[in-house]
Amino acid sequence: MIGKGHSEVLPIMVAAGLSSTHLKVADLDRIGVVIGPGAFAGLRVGLAFARGLCLGTKARAFGVTSLQALAAGVEPHDVIAPIFDARRGQVYAALFDGAMTEVLAPFVATPEVAARKLCTHAGIILAGSGAMLVSPYVTAPHAISNVRRIDPAAIARLARAAPTPTVPPAPLYLRAPDATPLSPSLFRESGAP
Numbered sequence: 001m002i003g004k005g006h007s008e009v010l011p012i013m014v015a016a017g018l019s020s021t022h023l024k025v026a027d028l029d030r031i032g033v034v035i036g037p038g039a040f041a042g043l044r045v046g047l048a049f050a051r052g053l054c055l056g057t058k059a060r061a062f063g064v065t066s067l068q069a070l071a072a073g074v075e076p077h078d079v080i081a082p083i084f085d086a087r088r089g090q091v092y093a094a095l096f097d098g099a100m101t102e103v104l105a106p107f108v109a110t111p112e113v114a115a116r117k118l119c120t121h122a123g124i125i126l127a128g129s130g131a132m133l134v135s136p137y138v139t140a141p142h143a144i145s146n147v148r149r150i151d152p153a154a155i156a157r158l159a160r161a162a163p164t165p166t167v168p169p170a171p172l173y174l175r176a177p178d179a180t181p182l183s184p185s186l187f188r189e190s191g192a193p
Contacts, residue, residue: 005045006041006042006045006046007045007049010045010046010049011049014049014053025053025057025059026057026058028053028057028058028059029058029059029060030059030060030062030159030160031050031053031054031059031060031061031062031159032062032064032155032156032158032159032160033046033047033049033050033061033062033063033064033155033159033169034046034063034064034065034066034069034150034155035047035063035064035065035066035169035170035171035172036065036066036171036172036173036174037065037066037067037084037086037092037106037108037172037173037174038066038084038092040173040177043171043172043173044171047061047063047169047170047171050169051168060164060165061165061168061169062158062159062162062165062169063165063169063170063172064155064158064159064162065094065106065172066082066084066092066150067082067083067084067092067093067094067096067106067128068082068094068096068100068102068158069150069151069154069155069158070082070084070127070128070147070149070150070154071094071096071100071127072100072151072154072155072157072158073127073147073149073150073151073153073154074125074127074145074147075145076098077098077123077125078097078098078121078123078124079095079096079097079098079103079121079123079124079125080095080096080097080098080124080125080127080145081093081094081095081118081124081125081126081127081131081134082094082096082127082128083114083118083126083127083128083129083130083131083133083134084128084129084130085128085129085130085133086108086130086174086175089110089111090108090109090110090111090175091108091109091110091111091114091130091133091134092106092107092108092130092174093106093107093108093109093114093117093118093130093134094106094107095118095120095121095124100158103121104117104118104120106172106174107174108174108175111130111133111134111136111137112137114130114134114137115134115135115137115138115139116137118134118138119138119139119140119142121140122140122141123140123141123142123143124138124140124142124143125142125143125144125145126138126142126143126144126145127144127145127147127148128147128148129148129149131144131145131148132144
């Protein structure tokens with residue numbers, strides 16, 4: 001967990017990274033950014049920051065799903081199931097083969113339902129903060145990786161290998177936001193002044 005908000009910490013982290021590599025923002029040509037699934041605010045901040053870095057430079061933003069980035073940090077395996085705890089009794093999950101080709105698109109489900117969707121392959125390896133939530137429901141032989149978080153180097157590798165996008169990256173939300181407007185809202189047309 002970070003003590004400050006993402007918008008306060010992210011510029012400091014990027015500045016430190018650039019300083020340690022002796023690079024300038026103008027030297028960047030590809031910027032990898034996680035598009036989700038994940039926390040609503042964190043995704044928005046990350047995407048806005050990546051797009052801001054691209055303004056006025058030759059850099060392009062390349063979106064990478066959080067699940068693909070997690071899978072890319074796991075030791076090579078035939079089938080990798082990256083799984084994040086999505087809270088509220090749910091997980092975000094997907095399946096990738098050893099070449100990081102998506103076998104099953106990202107989805108959100110309860111751990112039990114996720115296990116049924118993921119267990120189409122024997123010898124699967126589970127990774128991420130949700131692996132222990134899903135594992136009790138997996139009936140096929142499987143292993144659990146000790147990789148729990150995304151390695152920033154994996155994002156960089158995926159962005160470097162990705163084809164040039166035709167549109168800027170957009171957030172991947174798999175469920176509705178937790179925050180909803182109050183009723184009645186000042187922003188709804190209801191005949192109010």
